[in-house]
Amino acid sequence: MHALRIDTNRVLHLTIIFLLVFSVVQVVWWLIDHRAYTNSVTQEIKTLYGYEMLAAQKMAAAGIPAAEIVKVFPHAEVGEAGVALSPGALMELEDIQERKDNQYTWESGFFLLVQALAIAVLWRGLRGEAEIRRKQDSFLAMVSHQFKTPIASLQLSLETMVMRQLSPERFQQLSRRMLDDLQRMQSMVSKILDSARLDRGRMTLNRERLFLAEAVRHVTSSLEETAKRDNIHFEVAVPADLEIMADPMAVDGVLRNLIENALAAMVPTKGGTLSIDAARKGGEMTLHVRDTGVGFAPNAGPKLFERFYRLDAGGGNAAGTGLGLYIVQRFMHFENGDVTAHSDGPGKGATFTVTWPATESAA
Amino acid sequence: MDTAANKILVVEDDLHLAEGMAENMRAEGYVTDTAYDGKQGFERAVENDYDLVVLDVMLPHMDGFAVCRALREKGKNTPVLFLTARGDPQDRVRGLEAGGDDYLTKPFHLDEFLLRVRAILRRWEWYKRSVAQPASGDALRFAGNEVNFRTFQAQSWDGSVHTLTEKEAMILKVLSEHADAVVTRDDLLEKAWGYEVYPSTRTVDNFILRLRKIFERDPHNPVHFLTVRGVGYRFIPEGGAA
CATH class of the missing domain: 1.10.287 (Helix Hairpins)
Incomplete structure (x- = not known):
């Protein structure tokens, strides 16, 4: 039609x-x-x-x-x-x-x-x-492809429940797995919506004064359980009184996608440390998200922010959409800020640096 | 057939799917191993003697087709069941060309998955038993052609060496076991694919064409691999007119 x-x-x-x-x-x-x-x-x-x-x-x-x-x-x-x-x-x-x-x-x-x-x-x-x-067409193909794996996993878990007599522990385990798959799909949907909205080019940001440490805590606390399961340890060093003039939703999107990306990078390395620090320098606010994960070839940095670019990371969790870092980059573009990625090479971890410009009211 | 002895390798980058499939196969009595990327999967499959490899197509480091091709090049004839999220027919053809046995699209039904695993193992079991028989054995010689059913190596009348895919070897095996007699398409499908009529009969025709290209002196006027119109095929080792 x-x-x-x-x-x-x-x-x-x-x-x-x-x-x-x-x-x-x-x-x-x-x-x-x-x-x-x-x-x-x-x-x-x-x-x-x-x-x-x-x-x-x-x-x-x-x-x-x-x-x-x-x-x-x-x-x-x-x-x-x-x-x-x-x-x-x-x-x-x-x-x-x-x-x-x-x-x-x-x-x-x-x-x-x-x-x-x-x-x-x-x-x-x-x-x-x-x-x-x-x-x-290629977006649709990509998106439907991304959804097929969690759907296949959900179906497999459900059919296993229907087909077999399971112990209560196994039942619990499969239920948790299904919830996890649902969570994955939900996060994909919101990422796709975010990127579609950011793609349309215009976006009104409602800048307000907010504490960066609080925004970071909000994201890390929601991801704590996943991190613990994957043997990942958080190290957050963001001064409690650091204020920023930015759109709360954009800040959340940037932090969430960077932190999720870092967590995913440490699944193949069976865990590690995720450290977040921030400081103000001459009005500009700089935030680092460091991981001890799979890293990437030093010259691959800029490519990471392209839509649908996915690192050939390997290991247990390839559930990414290839949209997360693209969203970060778009948000920072609207904030007149910047985001860069650095790694010393595969297996040597990665550092993502976000910079918000100086604003009169927050300086 | 003792399924408890069957060892299966699952190569899938999605943790949940890999574990889900492995758990279900263990519940069926198989012994399972898992690998989460192409390289790891290839290494495991080369080092161990599996009865089946369940292979995802989109894998980090090395895609499923490449893994399968590399295995065949190494002389590993372990049957491969491909899994993919893309359902287009082109992929199915690529999978078969790479030396795969069967192809399942994500998301799939658990019972269908297990059915296909069973079917592949049953076929493999039949093939191994058939090759091990002392009489017909593991070799076929006809009209200057030589086929080794164990190594899948074939030397044709002109001296060229070919590596047969598992399907080609199976079809040849079925035909040679019924030399000079008519083998129906359905019989071939049943023996080489194992259940219902999953590929079209055109698919079988394509395999016969491949065999003619390797073994016939004039593939357009075959004397060994004859088509019996509307019924099936006849293999005549000595050669006969159509």
């Missing part, structure tokens, strides 16, 4: 482009035709002038006075050498032809310009639409 609608649109676009091209040909033809017509009319009048002069010469030969001849043939000039066409008549004729030619050229030129513009605009629109559709 959806594809059909887009196709109709496309057909409509192409039809109009075809009609426009056709009318361009028509205008060009019209121009050539009119110029030829004007030219032939001029020639015919010149021939008529010739006949007029012949008649006038005959009248002069018959002895009719010059005044009488000029009355009948106004373009004739009667002199001592005989009767001739007045040069003004020819000049006037050529003048009219040139004026008409110019008029047609300018008019059709204007139409051609308008048509060319219309074709260009339609063509661009058509191509842009195709590009958007391609992006949407």
Whole structure:
């Protein structure tokens, strides 16, 4: 249904482009035709002038006075050498032809310009639409692919419960696993929504004064259980009185995605330490999130923030969407801030640095 | 068939899925091992003698197709059941080409998964038993062609050496066991795929075409692998007219 609608649109676009091209040909033809017509009319009048002069010469030969001849043939000039066409008549004729030619050229030129513009605009629109559709398709494929794994896991757990007699402990374990899968899907949905919203380009940030330490604590406390299970230890060193002027939702999005990313990086290394510190330097606020996880090749830093880029990390948890760091980067863009990633190499952990610009009220 | 002896390797990067599958297979009496990325999976599969590898396609470090191909190149003929989140037919073809046995799309039903595992193991068991028989044994010689059913190596009449996929070897095995007789498509499907009619009969045709290309002097005018229109195939070692 959806594809059909887009196709109709496309057909409509192409039809109009075809009609426009056709009318361009028509205008060009019209121009050539009119110029030829004007030219032939001029020639015919010149021939008529010739006949007029012949008649006038005959009248002069018959002895009719010059005044009488000029009355009948106004373009004739009667002199001592005989009767001739007045040069003004020819000049006037050529003048009219040139004026008409110019008029047609300018008019059709204007139409051609308008048509060319219309074709260009339609063509661009058509191509842009195709590009958007391609992006949407690959986004959709990516997203549905991401969802299939937790769905498969959920289904497997449920069918295991239905099919087998389970001990209460096993039942508990499977239920926890299912809740975890649901949580994963939920976080994917919110990430997809976030990135879609950030993608649209415009976003109104409601900046307010907030304590950074509190925002960090809010995120870490919700992830504490996961971290403990994966043998990850938090080390937070954010001064309690550090204030920041920023949108609370954006701050939460940035912190949550950075911390989740760091946690995921330490699953394959069977745990480690996640340290978070922050400081104000000359108005600018800098926050570091350090992990002792899988790291990455030192030159891969900027690529990490691309949409759907996923590190070939390996190990138990590849549940990422490839959207988390992209969201961080977009949020920081809207905050006029910056985010960078650094690692000494695979297996050597990573440091993510976020910088918020100085704001008058918070400085 | 004693399923308790069957050892299965699960290569899947999603922790929950890997554990869920392994737990269920253990409940069925199989012995399981798990690997969480392609490299690890490949290493385990090379080092150990598994009866089956359940292999995810999208894996870190090395994708499932590459793992399967690398295993075949190493001469490891362990059957492979591919798992993938993408359901397009192109992937199924790629999986079979890489030397896979079967293909399951995520999300899947537990009973179907177990059914396919059982079917692959049963086929493998039949093949191994058949190859071990002293009479027909592990080799086939016909019209200058030589096939080793143990190593899957084949030398054709022109001296070229080929490595057969497991499916090709199985089809050849079934046909050679019924030399000169007509084997129906359904019989071939049942023996080489193991349940219902999962691939189209066109798929079987494609395998026969491959065998002709390797073993026939003129693949367009076959004398060994004959199609019996509407019924199935006939393998004539000495060669005969269509």
